[in-house]
Amino acid sequence: MFKNEYLQRVYAQVEQRNPGEKEFLQAVREVLESLEVVVEKHPEYEKAGLLERLVEPERFIQFRVPWVDDAGNVHVNRGFRVQFNSAIGPYKGGLRLHPSVCASVVKFLGFEQIFKNSLTGLPMGGGKGGSDFDPKGKSDMEIMRFCQSFMTELSKHIGQFTDVPAGDIGVGGREIGYMFGQYKRLRNEYSGVLTGKGLAFGGSLVRTEATGYGLCYFTEEAMNCMRKDSFKGKTVVISGSGNVAIFATEKAVQLGAKVVALSDSAGYIYDKDGIRLDIVKDIKLERRARISEYVKEVPTAEYHEGCSGIWTIPCDIALPCATQNELDEASAKTLVANGCKVVCEGANMPSTPEAVEYFLANGVLYGPAKAANAGGVATSGLEMSQNSLRLSWTFEEVDERLKDIMKNIFHNAYEASKECGAEGNLLIGANVAGFQKVAEAMMAEGIAY
Ligand code: NDP
Numbered sequence: 001m002f003k004n005e006y007l008q009r010v011y012a013q014v015e016q017r018n019p020g021e022k023e024f025l026q027a028v029r030e031v032l033e034s035l036e037v038v039v040e041k042h043p044e045y046e047k048a049g050l051l052e053r054l055v056e057p058e059r060f061i062q063f064r065v066p067w068v069d070d071a072g073n074v075h076v077n078r079g080f081r082v083q084f085n086s087a088i089g090p091y092k093g094g095l096r097l098h099p100s101v102c103a104s105v106v107k108f109l110g111f112e113q114i115f116k117n118s119l120t121g122l123p124m125g126g127g128k129g130g131s132d133f134d135p136k137g138k139s140d141m142e143i144m145r146f147c148q149s150f151m152t153e154l155s156k157h158i159g160q161f162t163d164v165p166a167g168d169i170g171v172g173g174r175e176i177g178y179m180f181g182q183y184k185r186l187r188n189e190y191s192g193v194l195t196g197k198g199l200a201f202g203g204s205l206v207r208t209e210a211t212g213y214g215l216c217y218f219t220e221e222a223m224n225c226m227r228k229d230s231f232k233g234k235t236v237v238i239s240g241s242g243n244v245a246i247f248a249t250e251k252a253v254q255l256g257a258k259v260v261a262l263s264d265s266a267g268y269i270y271d272k273d274g275i276r277l278d279i280v281k282d283i284k285l286e287r288r289a290r291i292s293e294y295v296k297e298v299p300t301a302e303y304h305e306g307c308s309g310i311w312t313i314p315c316d317i318a319l320p321c322a323t324q325n326e327l328d329e330a331s332a333k334t335l336v337a338n339g340c341k342v343v344c345e346g347a348n349m350p351s352t353p354e355a356v357e358y359f360l361a362n363g364v365l366y367g368p369a370k371a372a373n374a375g376g377v378a379t380s381g382l383e384m385s386q387n388s389l390r391l392s393w394t395f396e397e398v399d400e401r402l403k404d405i406m407k408n409i410f411h412n413a414y415e416a417s418k419e420c421g422a423e424g425n426l427l428i429g430a431n432v433a434g435f436q437k438v439a440e441a442m443m444a445e446g447i448a449y
Contacts, residue, residue: 004039007032010051017056021104023324027111027349028055030356034431037420042439050442057110059083062103063153065131067146070139079150081129082110083163087441090161091127092117092195092377094168097146097175101130108324109168109348113377115434116370119409122381127163129154135170147178155183160191160387166380167196169323172243173208177201192387195380199392204383206398207376211346212247213399214375215319217406219344220255222367225414226424227341232256237315237340239263239307240322241284241291244346244373248319249277261313263322264291268310271301314338321346329354336362345369360425371413371430378405 002008014028032051039045065077080103083091093113096105106128114126133146158165167176176196183193197203206213216231223229234257238245241262249259258274264284269275269291276298283293295303311318311331318340320327324347332355335343343359344367345351351359359366379402386392393401409430416436417429 002032002036004036006039006046006051007036010055013052014055018104018107021107023108023349024104024111026353027108030353030427031111031115031431031435034428035435038432038435038439044443045439048443048447050439053442053447054085054114054438055111057082057084057107058086059157060103060107061157065133065146065150065153067142067149069142077131077133077146079129079131079153080106081154081157081163081165082106082127083157084110084126084128085114085438086125087438087445088118089123089125091163092124092166092380093126093128094130094166094376095171095175095179096128096130096168097133097135097170098130099132099134101132105324106130112348112370114438115431116374117377117381118434118437119371119412119430120374120378120381120405121408122378122405124377124381127165128168129165130168130171133170135175140174143175144178147175148182151179151182152186154179155186158183158193160193160384164192164380164384165194166377167243169242172196173198173203192384195383197383202383202387204379204386204398205393205395206402207379207383208243209247209250210379210402211244211373211376212249212321213251214378214402214406215244215248215321215344215346215372216251216255217375217403218367218372218410219317219319219342221407221410222344222365222414222426223342225410226365230255231317234258234316235260235314236317236319237261237310237313238319238321238346239268239310239326239350240320240347241280242321244376245319245321246277246281246284248321248346249275249280252317252319253277257317260315261310262291263307263310265307265322266290267292267303267305268307269294269301269303270313271298273300311335312338315340317342317344319344319346320350322350323347324349325352327351327355329358331355332358336364341365343367344372346373348373356427360427365424366426367410368427368430370434371409371426374409375402375406378402
């Protein structure tokens, strides 16, 4: 609960204005709870209505997305873009295609994105978008028609200096390609309006790997600094088997760990000998099939139905990389009881508030998503820089910059946690460090009367 009266009042208004939006309320509450010390120190924020402005999106766009399937049937989905905060740069954040996408999910992701983008040190504001369209089981042509229809409306609201979307769940290189093509046709303009593009048309090396690699760079730095430890010789459990999970697995193995489990929305695989990533990449990236296929190729591995069972596998490090609220308090207790010492988040808000509280109370090194998974958007920022410069940097050059950014994010969050009297609480540290720059910019830009 909030001790500070200003925070209490702001949160009560958010609850009243956004009834039933549980993901959005959860995200706002988590950030505001971290800001007690900062708000006490800066009474001028209340006078400037800073937090009231921060929790209200600058713009929220909802639109109809009609498309025609291969059999000629018409479908209508709902499209969204939230342009949450542009104090420190153009809106930036991914597009998610998943049946669970709704106003609450888009607003929670857009709100988180403000602080994440600030933490990268790059000039990017916070935004997010997507649709309740389900890409599962759709043909390539259906995906293309949907993406084109989606972009027909979205193109009216974005631009290289206004709002630069990227991928997220259900949106990878293929979807970004279709959307970029449609934007170019409609606007007759070749610009870096989207990131995560193919290398042939303005994409950046390392963007595909960036979130997963960045998660491991952050985790390695945090373990090194806070525990004098590393990935070397550790057993790791990673949920999900999409973009983030696959490249987190790749980097964790490169850093000397053994990854023993991965999942999808139907179930999880356990391979005590270490997951064969070449097989997973073929199943998920090439064939777009289910993770259960793995045991057909590796008969010594196990497949279990259901997702949360993955957290019962004993491990030293857990990296949740699937989706929001996938790790609850019961799973947190099981992980800790089985010896897990480090939990860093690849997905956005994968741990419930109760799980986070349990980790922090039980000495787990907890790396919150907005710090730990910022490598994706950071590399998107580097893609924007390359597009503006009309240059392409090498893999090594981008990877080095990513590594530096992730190390800096950890150190900024860690230092901020100390300044707040909560040394090692990276949740408070990341929220405060991300907030400070945005607050300064919002104070400077003034209020439009
Ligand atoms: P993908 O669409 O590539 O993969 C998502 C994966 O999560 C799939 O394997 C999916 O399984 C699985 N999944 C979905 N729901 C569940 C569930 N309830 N339990 C277990 N597994 C589930 O998405 P990304 O890898 O890009 O994104 C994953 C997370 O990382 C999201 O929270 C996203 O917001 C976050 N993120 C992504 C970034 C990026 O650069 N891509 C950047 C920063 C954060 P199935 O195939 O069955 O649907």
